[in-house]
Amino acid sequence: MKPKNDIDEHLFSNLESFQSIDLEGDWHKVRRRIGFNKKKTMRYFWQTAAAVILILGMGFMIQKLVFPTQQLVAVQAGSQIKEVVLPDGSSVTLNKQAELIYPEKFNRRHRELELTGEAYFEVAHNPDQPFTVNVDQKAFVRVLGTSFNISHNTNDESISVQVVEGKVAFSSIQKGSEQIILVKDEQATLRQGYISKKEAINMNFLSWKTGKLIFDHTSIGEVCQQLQEHYGVEIILDKSVPGELTFTSTLDNQDLDSVLDEISLVLGLKYSYENGKVVFTKSN
């Protein structure tokens, strides 16, 4: 059966040609001739990739410049007093158990730190870069360059600042709270949201750092108070001890017993340990 006329002949030979054409293969020939080749696509890919990386990089740098991400350093004093030198050259002495968090690199506009516990600061002077200590998320101490001590009494939740040199601004962390300016030899305490300023500075506030206790006609009650803080032991005055006694001495890194011996000898007292507490009584 051969149902072919002339038209069929022509049509079907064309069909054969049509079917024999390799559409994909010839398309690739043409696109290669035009230059839609892989290389071009790859070059385009790399150009795009490079542009994307460049933009990301620039964005990252801009972000770095505008909002420097701070790599934080945390220093814990633990059972020993620890000295820390900050990136700006300021030095901080941490009392036992204190913790200081500061950025590895300070922001160009300010120096911000966080403190828990007690520490003594000697701040490198730089009026363009205020130095702010956030104390236990409760108070701010802001300075330009000075030496001062910050202590946090965990018993009554009070925070005290004593200024040795220069000028310090002290405020509660609460917004709109008053700011107290402290100068050399002044001290202020934040207690229950209020700040009270004392002119007469306790000259032994740095004893934890220096190991030195200086008493100059100091009442026996005050002496015991400070020894208590310095040595971390409770000291009780018996009723037999006259309250008007005063003590004058410079104690330089002495152990507790030698201090107690010295006081007893000078003031005519005796002491004993009772349940881990020191009890002074009048010696007869």
Place this chain on the structure above:
Amino acid sequence: LKNRDVHIIKGIRAGRESAFEVLFKDYYRPLSVFALRYMSDLELAKEIVQGFFVHLYENRKSIIITNSLESYLYQSVRNRCLNHIRQKKTQKQHLDQFNLKQETSENLEEKIQATELEHIIFQIIASLPPQCQRIFNLSRVKGLSNSEIAVQLDISKRTVETQISNALKALRNTLGDLPVK
């Protein structure tokens, strides 16, 4: 100009490979078969059509298509074929054979339409199931008899007849819908 064509032309002007690929895949085969009307063999016809596509892309910015994309493509391929023939003096007999100088635009229109119709037929055949396509090709393209096909494919003669009648039915169904030109 059809919407789709406007879209494709715009894409090609903008240098989009995807648009160019669509155009190529739609027209490359029918244009090649069309070129066969002027050229002696398929390889040459394909070469001319490929050259045309490359030229089209390279000159995409200066090409103006006003009427129909299809007639633009067919006319361009035709011109290329004629140029080719003119350049090949050895093929002078072709020139005479096709009596080119007297080819009128109506004549060309007819050729284009015939090619387009062929294209439709080829598409229908291409859409048939592979076995049906194969049997139809053996019958109509290779000119084998139904019995010869049955032997070659190891199937019954009846199956061959059914498949061919299916193919013809598909052609009739679609071609019957076409407006008479």
